[in-house]
Amino acid sequence: MGAAYNLARWITRNDEDARDVVQEAMLRAFRFFEGFEGGNTRAWLLTIVRNTAFDWMRKSRLREDIPFEEEVHSGEEAGRDPESLAVVQADAVRLGEALRALPVFLREAILLREQEGLSYKEIASVTGVPMGTVMSRLARARSRLIEQLASSGRKDH
């Protein structure tokens, strides 16, 4: 169940908290097992981990210094000139930084999609929002990551 730890680690952004979250999540999973009606076990477990992580952050009064989610729709997609986008040169270090800089709801969406391979429907279920919100968060996460990688790449040249 490495996926559980990975998700917890990306949400909380440090090892100690991830460990605590995973242990608590496992206890909750066994407690809630009676109510589980079968089906997508992985999504069910990830939902518990994810909710445990957010509960933990609230309880520990830990606030990110960047907002959970952008309030203003920045409209990145409109008016962009496709030809000015460079092919993304990403290395893991820069990409990791860019991920950590994302608001947590955008980060969890893109990781559930790309690392865990969940469908939009599954992501909606795990994160508890409608599919439209999932699509919007994915689009914004991707835009921001590409933009940040392109601009930090340009700085080096």
Added chain:
Amino acid sequence: MDCAEVIGLLGRFLDDELDPVTESEVERHIENCAGCRSRLGSLQSLGAALEDPALIYHPPADLERYLGEVFSRARRGNLSRLPRRWLPPAPAWLVAEAALLLLTVGLVVWTVTRGRIPPGRAQSSGVVQEVVDGQVRSLESNHLTDVLSSDQHTVKPWFAGKLDFSPPVTDLAKEGFPLVGGRLDYLDNRQVAALVYRRRKHTINLFVWPSPAGESEFAFEDRRGYHIVHWRHDGMNLWAVSDLDKAELAEFARLVRGNDSASAAGAPPRNFPAEDNAR
């Protein structure tokens, strides 16, 4: 489709979450548009980069051992207590819940072991009890059938769309076991088909559900005054229960299983069960 529209759809295109019509429209546009193709390329590179193993966190070794132990115990249905010695010192917020947790673990143990008996271990006494309970319930609650028909061509299709399998339904009226009807029931942690037959004044419940295991011979049980015979045939578990005498129930079972060589060889004459006469 113009570029502004397509760019907004590229993420869903990449994730295979577009309906076929829109997907092919996007495809056609991309074939002819270098800009959008370039943007798609960026998204693809990003996707590949996110799968870099360096970006995937693995639990520390002791936590991994703990999790492995918990899961293998759960799979074996053997969660008498959660392994505690791998738990590092608990932070304050976790300690506060400890008392509740101790109570919960007891409940969890009971729930997990109850809920995790895998289907297919139908030989355990748990299923025998459930089958008898099902019989009693059907008789006492007057809920014997959801579909009341002696016609197998009515009863069998009735299950379609209600069950994820198609139970074999045979009419044995000529042999003295008329079909009364069918209903849905719940056994061994899954939905099953219950086929109801009658022999004189006795009701027979025949429970049927799929089994991955192979064929098996008839096995007999007695419980609370009911006789039970169960076997596996043709990918199904079949359990027949009734207050009918054992020998006639065995004959019913043989008829249900069909006229393959094994059952035909053992078929007794209608009214004089060979085994009892021999005594």
